[in-house]
Amino acid sequence: MNITIEVNNRTIQAHKGDTILEALNRNGIRVPTLCNMTNLTPSGACRLCVVEVEGRDTLVTSCSHIVENGMRVMTHSPRVVRARKTLVELLLANHPDDCLYCERNGFCELQDLAAELHIRERKVLRKSFTQKLDLSSPSIVRDPAKCILCGRCIRVCDEVQSVSTFEFVNRGCNMYVGTTMSRDLNFSSCIGCGQCVLVCPTGALHERQNFAEVMDALSNPDLIPVVQIAPSISVSVATEFGLKASKDVNKLLYNALRKIGFKYVFDTAVAADIAAVEMAAELIARKGNGNNLPMFSSCCPAWVKFVEQWYPDYIPALSAVKSPQQVMGSLIRNYFAAENEINLSKIFSVSVMPCLAKKFEAQREEMTTRGLSDVDTVLSTRELVRLIKLYGIDIQGIEPQHPDKPFNIRSSSGKLFGISGGSAEALARVVYHKLTSKELNDSKITEVKIISGVKAFSFNAAGQTFTFAVVNGLKNIHSILPVLMEGDVKLDYIEVMACPGGCVNGGGQPYVHEDKYVKLRTKAIIEIDEAEGIKCAARNPLVKAIYDDFLGETGGEKSKKFLYTRYSKREVLL
Amino acid sequence: MSKAEKIEEILERYSYLDSKSLIPILQDIQSELGSLNEEAIVLVGQRLNLPTSKIYGLATFYNQFKFEPKGKNHICLCNGTSCRLKGAKWNMVYLEENLKLKNGQTTRNGQFSLEVVTCMGACDHGPVISINEEYYREVDPEKLKHIINDLTQE
Numbered sequence: 001m002n003i004t005i006e007v008n009n010r011t012i013q014a015h016k017g018d019t020i021l022e023a024l025n026r027n028g029i030r031v032p033t034l035c036n037m038t039n040l041t042p043s044g045a046c047r048l049c050v051v052e053v054e055g056r057d058t059l060v061t062s063c064s065h066i067v068e069n070g071m072r073v074m075t076h077s078p079r080v081v082r083a084r085k086t087l088v089e090l091l092l093a094n095h096p097d098d099c100l101y102c103e104r105n106g107f108c109e110l111q112d113l114a115a116e117l118h119i120r121e122r123k124v125l126r127k128s129f130t131q132k133l134d135l136s137s138p139s140i141v142r143d144p145a146k147c148i149l150c151g152r153c154i155r156v157c158d159e160v161q162s163v164s165t166f167e168f169v170n171r172g173c174n175m176y177v178g179t180t181m182s183r184d185l186n187f188s189s190c191i192g193c194g195q196c197v198l199v200c201p202t203g204a205l206h207e208r209q210n211f212a213e214v215m216d217a218l219s220n221p222d223l224i225p226v227v228q229i230a231p232s233i234s235v236s237v238a239t240e241f242g243l244k245a246s247k248d249v250n251k252l253l254y255n256a257l258r259k260i261g262f263k264y265v266f267d268t269a270v271a272a273d274i275a276a277v278e279m280a281a282e283l284i285a286r287k288g289n290g291n292n293l294p295m296f297s298s299c300c301p302a303w304v305k306f307v308e309q310w311y312p313d314y315i316p317a318l319s320a321v322k323s324p325q326q327v328m329g330s331l332i333r334n335y336f337a338a339e340n341e342i343n344l345s346k347i348f349s350v351s352v353m354p355c356l357a358k359k360f361e362a363q364r365e366e367m368t369t370r371g372l373s374d375v376d377t378v379l380s381t382r383e384l385v386r387l388i389k390l391y392g393i394d395i396q397g398i399e400p401q402h403p404d405k406p407f408n409i410r411s412s413s414g415k416l417f418g419i420s421g422g423s424a425e426a427l428a429r430v431v432y433h434k435l436t437s438k439e440l441n442d443s444k445i446t447e448v449k450i451i452s453g454v455k456a457f458s459f460n461a462a463g464q465t466f467t468f469a470v471v472n473g474l475k476n477i478h479s480i481l482p483v484l485m486e487g488d489v490k491l492d493y494i495e496v497m498a499c500p501g502g503c504v505n506g507g508g509q510p511y512v513h514e515d516k517y518v519k520l521r522t523k524a525i526i527e528i529d530e531a532e533g534i535k536c537a538a539r540n541p542l543v544k545a546i547y548d549d550f551l552g553e554t555g556g557e558k559s560k561k562f563l564y565t566r567y568s569k570r571e572v573l574l
Numbered sequence: 575m576s577k578a579e580k581i582e583e584i585l586e587r588y589s590y591l592d593s594k595s596l597i598p599i600l601q602d603i604q605s606e607l608g609s610l611n612e613e614a615i616v617l618v619g620q621r622l623n624l625p626t627s628k629i630y631g632l633a634t635f636y637n638q639f640k641f642e643p644k645g646k647n648h649i650c651l652c653n654g655t656s657c658r659l660k661g662a663k664w665n666m667v668y669l670e671e672n673l674k675l676k677n678g679q680t681t682r683n684g685q686f687s688l689e690v691v692t693c694m695g696a697c698d699h700g701p702v703i704s705i706n707e708e709y710y711r712e713v714d715p716e717k718l719k720h721i722i723n724d725l726t727q728e
C-alpha cells in the first residue's frame with residue numbers, strides 16, 4: 001500500500017512498512033549510511049543517516065525508522081548536514097592520515113564521506129588506537145587502526161556466514177573489533193571467505209596481496225610463469241575497464257595475461273570439467289557401496305575449512321577430488337610440463353580466483369605433489385584488475401585470444417562452477433551421461449522440497465534415483481545441515497558454496513555496492529551455458545583426450561595420485 | 575579437580591541452558607576460578623551453543639569480568655562508603671605507586687592482584703582489606719607497606 005510523505009518540501013510516495021531510508025532511496029534521494037546493510041536488520045550504530053522529522057526534537061536515524069503517512073522529512077537541512085559532518089570528523093579523529101598508501105585509496109567510503117561533506121581540516125585529534133596489523137591469515141589482512149567500528153564485518157560474518165569470527169571487544173572509547181581472546185585471525189574460526197572484506201567501508205580489512213611475488217616471477221628469466229583463470233572472473237571485471245557490466249571478457253583476458261608476460265594461459269573451467277568427471281565416478285561408487293553419502297562438494301575451500309572445524313565427523317562425506325584450482329595446478333605440473341618438456345620446478349603457477357580462501361587452499365600441505373605445491377600463488381580478481389592496469393593494457397583495444405593447449409576446450413558446465421548450484425548441475429549431467437550415455441535435460445529433473453533456502457532436485461538414471469541439494473551461502477547452515485543429513489529425503493550430493501550466490505560473489509571480486517551486479521554476473525554465466533553446444537563435461541573431447549593420454553581411468557591410480565586429496569580436523573576457537 | 579571439571583560442574587547446576595544463563599554462569603565461573611579464561615569460554619560456548627566471540631565480547635563489555643588470573647596474594651580492598659570516608663583511597667594510591675597495581679590487575683611477577691570491593695561488612699574497623707581471605711583492619715599506607723613487605727619476604 002502506498003502512503004505519502006513530504007521530503008524537502010516535495011511530496012513522494014512510500015510503501016507502508018518502508019524505513020525512511022528505503023523510501024528516500026526509492027525516490028532517488030540519497031543520504032549517507034555506514035552501518036546499514038541491505039537485507040540485514042538495522043543496527044542504528046553510526047547515526048550518519050540522520051534526518052530531521054517535523055515534530056521531533058532530535059534527529060532521527062532514517063535506516064531504522066518506519067515512514068508514517070504525512071511525515072515531513074528534511075534530509076539536507078543545515079542542522080542535519082552539520083550533525084553528519086561532526087560525526088565524520090569524529091570518525092576521522094583517530095583515523096590515520098595515510099590515504100595515499102592505503103589499500104582502499106580511491107574506493108573508500110570514509111574518503112567519499114569526507115569529500116562529500118567537504119571536510120578540509122582536522123578538527124579533532126585523538127590518540128590513535130594502537131593495535132597491531134594482523135598478517136597471520138593467508139587470506140585476510142586486518143588493520144585495526146583503520147577500523148571505524150561500523151560493525152558490518154561482525155554482522156556479515158555472524159548473520160550471513162554463520163561463522164561469527166568477530167565481535168566488539170571492550171566498550172566505550174576502548175572498544176575495538178576483535179576475535180575471541182583477541183587472537184590472531186589464523187587461530188580464529190575465520191574460514192577466509194572474504195565477505196567481511198567486501199563490506200568493510202575502509203582499509204581495515206583487505207585481502208592478503210600476492211601481487212609482488214607474481215611481479216617478481218614475471219621478471220625472473222629462470223621461471224616460466226603460467227596462469228589459470230577461474231570460471232567466474234571473465235563475467236565480473238567488465239565494469240572495471242569501462243565496459244558494460246554483463247560483458248564476458250574471457251578472450252580479452254587471455255590476451256592481456258599474455259601481454260603481461262605469462263607464457264601459458266589456461267581456463268580453470270577445464271579443470272572443473274575434469275573434477276566433475278572424477279566426482280561422478282566417486283559418487284557412483286559411493287552410491288554402489290552406500291558409504292559416505294551424501295557426498296559434500298569440496299570445490300569451495302571456505303566450506304571445506306568450515307566442515308573441518310565444526311563438523312569433523314562429516315569430513316569423510318567431503319568429495320576427495322581436489323577443487324578445480326588444485327586439479328589444474330596438479331595437471332599443469334605433472335602433465336603439461338612433461339608434455340612440453342619443461343622442468344616442473346621451473347614453472348611458476350599462478351591462479352586468478354574470485355576468492356580469498358583459495359589463497360589458503362593453495363598453501364595447504366595436502367595440496368602438494370612430489371613436494372611441490374600444485375599452485376604457487378593466488379591472485380584475487382581485484383589484484384588481476386590492478387595488474388592489467390599497472391601494465392597499461394587497454395582491454396578495450398586488444399584482440400580476443402584463446403587459451404593454450406592442452407587445456408583449451410571446456411564444456412559450458414565447467415563455467416557453471418562459478419555460480420551457486422553450478423557444481424551440482426555439472427555433476428548431475430556427468431552422472432546421467434555415464435549411466436545412460438544420454439544428456440540430462442530439464443524435463444528429466446524434478447524439483448524436491450526439503451527446507452526453505454535450499455534448492456534440491458532429483459533425476460533417475462539406470463534405475464537409480466539421485467537427489468542433489470544446493471546450499472547457497474552459509475546463512476543458517478547450523479540448522480540446515482542436520483535437516484539435510486538426518487531428514488526424510490535421502491540425499492546423494494550436497495553442494496555448498498560459502499559465498500551467497502557462489503564464486504560470482506566471492507570475497508576477491510571487484511567491490512560493488514549493489515546486488516544487481518552480482519545478478520548480472522550470474523546471468524552472464526547462465527547465458528553462456530544456454531548458448532553453447534558442449535554442456536556436459538563427459539562430452540568434452542579434451543577431457544577424454546587427457547584421460548587417454550595421461551590419467552587412464554576415472555578413479556584410477558593416476559587420478560588418485562594427482563587429483564585426490566584428504567582433509568582433517570582443525571582445532572580453532574569456534 | 576581440574577579447571578575443566580570445575581566448569582563442567584558449574585554448568586551442571588544450570589538445568590535449562592540458554593543464552594539467558596550466560597551471565598550467571600560466567601559469574602559463577604569467575605567467583606570459583608578467580609577469572610575467566612579461554613578454556614572457560616570454549617566450554618560455555620559449546621554448552622550454550624554460542625560462538626566464543628559473542629561470549630568474549632560480552633564478558634569484556636562488563637567490568638566485573640576479568641581475564642587475568644589472580645596473583646599469588648589476592649588483595650580485596652574495600653572502597654565501601656565507610657572505608658572510603660576513612661581513607662581507603664590512600665591505600666589504592668599506595669598500591670598503584672609502589673606495585674603498579676590497579677583494580678582488576680595482577681602484577682607482572684604474579685605476586686599480587688587487586689580487586690576493589692564495596693563493603694566487606696566490617697565498617698567499624700575500616701579501612702579494611704583482605705589478602706587471601708585473611709582480614710586486616712584499620713589499614714593505612716604505613717601498615718599496608720609492612721603487610722606487603724612481610725608477604726614479599728615469605
Ligand code: SF4
Nearest residue numbers: 157190191193194196
Ligand atoms: S573472511 Fe569470512 S569467515 Fe573470515 S572473518 Fe571475514 S566473513 Fe568471517
Ligand code: SF4
Nearest residue numbers: 147148150151153200
Ligand atoms: S573492520 Fe571494517 S567493517 Fe569491520 S567494524 Fe571496522 S570498519 Fe567496519
Ligand code: FES
Nearest residue numbers: 044046047049063
Ligand atoms: S546507517 Fe543508519 S545509523 Fe548507521
Ligand code: FES
Nearest residue numbers: 652654657694696
Ligand atoms: S565500607 Fe568497608 S567494610 Fe563496610
